[in-house]
Amino acid sequence: MTLGDWTPDTLGTGRVLPVVSAPEPVLSRVGAEVDPADPDVVRLAADLIATMRVSPGCVGLAAPQVGVSAQVFCVDVTGHPKAGTVHGVFALCNAKIVEASRWRPGREGCMSVPDLTGDVKRAGRVVVEAALPGTGEPVRLVTDAFEARALQHEIDHCAGLLFLDRVVGPHAIYQRKVYL
Amino acid sequence: MGETAGVNELAITVIGHDRPGIVADVAEVLGGLGANLTDSTMTRLRGHFAWTLVCNGPEADAVSQALEPLTADGRLLATVRAVTPEEDEADAGEPHLVSVHGADRLGIVAAVTREVAAAGGNITDLTTRLAGLLYVLVAEVSLPAGAAAGLSERLAAAAKELDVEITLRRAESDLL
Numbered sequence: 079m080t081l082g083d084w085t086p087d088t089l090g091t092g093r094v095l096p097v098v099s100a101p102e103p104v105l106s107r108v109g110a111e112v113d114p115a116d117p118d119v120v121r122l123a124a125d126l127i128a129t130m131r132v133s134p135g136c137v138g139l140a141a142p143q144v145g146v147s148a149q150v151f152c153v154d155v156t157g158h159p160k161a162g163t164v165h166g167v168f169a170l171c172n173a174k175i176v177e178a179s180r181w182r183p184g185r186e187g188c189m190s191v192p193d194l195t196g197d198v199k200r201a202g203r204v205v206v207e208a209a210l211p212g213t214g215e216p217v218r219l220v221t222d223a224f225e226a227r228a229l230q231h232e233i234d235h236c237a238g239l240l241f242l243d244r245v246v247g248p249h250a251i252y253q254r255k256v257y258l
Numbered sequence: 259m260g261e262t263a264g265v266n267e268l269a270i271t272v273i274g275h276d277r278p279g280i281v282a283d284v285a286e287v288l289g290g291l292g293a294n295l296t297d298s299t300m301t302r303l304r305g306h307f308a309w310t311l312v313c314n315g316p317e318a319d320a321v322s323q324a325l326e327p328l329t330a331d332g333r334l335l336a337t338v339r340a341v342t343p344e345e346d347e348a349d350a351g352e353p354h355l356v357s358v359h360g361a362d363r364l365g366i367v368a369a370v371t372r373e374v375a376a377a378g379g380n381i382t383d384l385t386t387r388l389a390g391l392l393y394v395l396v397a398e399v400s401l402p403a404g405a406a407a408g409l410s411e412r413l414a415a416a417a418k419e420l421d422v423e424i425t426l427r428r429a430e431s432d433l434l
Contacts, residue, residue, distance in 0.1 A: 100392045101361040106423045193389035199430070242359045243425045248385040248396045 079218045081210075086152075086167050088212050092124030094132050095144040097189050100240060104142050105190055109149040109236040114171040114214040119150060123169035123211035126152040136189055138228040140235030143190050149173065150211065151232035155225045160184075162223030170217070173208035173233050175201075184227060186241045187254070197250035198241050200227045268293070268313050268321060269341045274334035276307035284309070284336075287324045291316040304388075307334070312341070351380065351400030353429035356413070360422025362393040369416050370395065370424065377409040378402045393422070398429060 098104060112119045122141060130139040130152055137158060140151035152169040155161045180202030187195040204226045206219045221229065231241065245251050272284055281300065288295055298311030318340045325336045358370055367386060374381060374397070383398040401409065410426045417424040 099390070100359060101422075191389070191392065193392070194387065194394065240359065240423075242394055242396075243357050243423065245355075245357060245396055247355060247429070248383040248398055251385060251387060251394060251396060253387060253389065 079216060081165055081168055081217060081219065084168065084210055084213075084215075084217075086124070086127050086169065089120055089124035089127065089169065092121070092126070092128030094129050095125050097129065097133070097139070097143050098145050099190050099192060100242070102145070102190070104145050104147050105235070105240060106238045107142065107147045108238045109140075109142055109147045111172050112148050112150055114209040114211050119148070119171060120212050122146060122148065122150050123152065123171070126150065127154075127167060127169060130154060133189060137224070138232045139189070140232045142235050142238070149236040151236060153225065153228045153232060155228055158224050160224035160227075163221045163225055165219065165221065165225065169211050170206070170208035170219075171211050171214075173206050173229070173236070175204050175230065175233060176207050176218075177203075177205035178230075179203050180222070183246055185252070186227070186231060188231070188241055190235075191240060191242065193254050194242070195252045195254060196241050196245040197247075198244045199246055200230045202226055204229060206233070266315060266317060267341050267343045268315070268318055268338055270309075270311050270313065270321065270336065270338050272307070272309045272311075272325075272328075272334060272336045274307060274329075276302055276305060280307055280328075280334070281309065283328055284325065287328070288313055288315070288321065291320055291324055293321065349380075349382070349400050351402060352406065353382075353431065354379075354399050354401050354406060355425075355427050355429045356395070356397045356399055357425045357427075358393075358395040358417075358422055360393060360420065361391055362388055363420065366393055366420055366422060367395060369420055370413065371397070373409060373412045373416055374399050377405045377412070379405065379409065 126139045130136045137155045138153040141148040149172045154167040178201035183197050183199045203222045293313045293315030295313045300309040318338045321338045379399040379401045386395045413424045
């Protein structure tokens with residue numbers, strides 16, 4: 079039920095895919111549940127990890143961000159200063175949050191909303207249930223701090239939601255670029 | 259001025275080319291005239307400096323005159339006018355947040371805020387941003403009790419019409 083000795087190597091080598099930006103409609107569609115043992119899903123998980131790895135500062139990537147409306151994402155918060163519990167690199171299918179607590183605001187960005195950041199209230203501790211791509215083995219992940227935030231952000235993507243749908247108020251969105 | 263300072267409420271806007279020191283310059287002018295700066299909000303809108311403020315104190319003409327050196331080169335625009343003080347009433351409505359995002363097109367703000375108004379909602383805070391092709395609106399709205407469900411339905415219809423995403427949520431405020 080835990081990640082155990084699962085490694086992304088079991089997925090094979092992924093391709094680096096282009097990341098789409100809002101207002102691309104796929105980002106607002108509810109992703110389909112997937113068969114985690116389907117070879118296409120395994121390849122998608124590998125592609126997501128490969129794309130995340132080449133993207134500077136990227137701590138997670140969900141299928142809708144590469145144009146696929148499906149409930150698959152990857153996360154890796156290794157070495158992040160705001161991380162507490164760290165599970166390394168992993169990919170999950172059909173993930174659901176089954177427990178959430180310790181709500182607190184924090185500022186988030188997103189590769190699919192490159193020009194803005196926003197303050198979003200997220201649970202500082204979550205329990206997530208999902209299936210591992212490849213084996214389809216059920217997994218129950220207990221985590222906190224930044225990894226919990228990343229999981230909630232990616233699970234939102236799989237539900238067709240962006241951080242913009244959850245910003246805490248009109249003064250909680252910030253421009254990354256200066257228009258001069 | 260003098261003994262009458264404090265009786266005038268002034269609404270002032272300062273907008274234009276941004277540079278370091280505008281807030282300090284304007285605040286200094288106001289302070290020099292004995293104006294008491296009360297509520298204000300400042301941001302940059304597409305790189306333009308924009309400050310809206312309310313202050314108490316001197317006559318509007320005196321403030322306009324004192325701000326003239328700051329606006330003389332035409333890159334900054336300041337307006338000053340006397341306003342009638344508003345009653346500070348507690349808002350009886352229920353605070354909600356409206357988030358809108360989607361491809362930029364004409365009429366998004368008009369269509370969304372018209373629905374809010376039709377539901378008896380009052381917009382108490384609003385930000386819009388255009389980032390590339392993406393248009394974003396976040397508003398805090400005060401809704402009459404029981405109006406949220408109906409508004410939510412009408413906003414869903416508007417979202418479909420405009421081809422944007424709209425969410426309506428109750429704004430959280432934890433009293434500690």
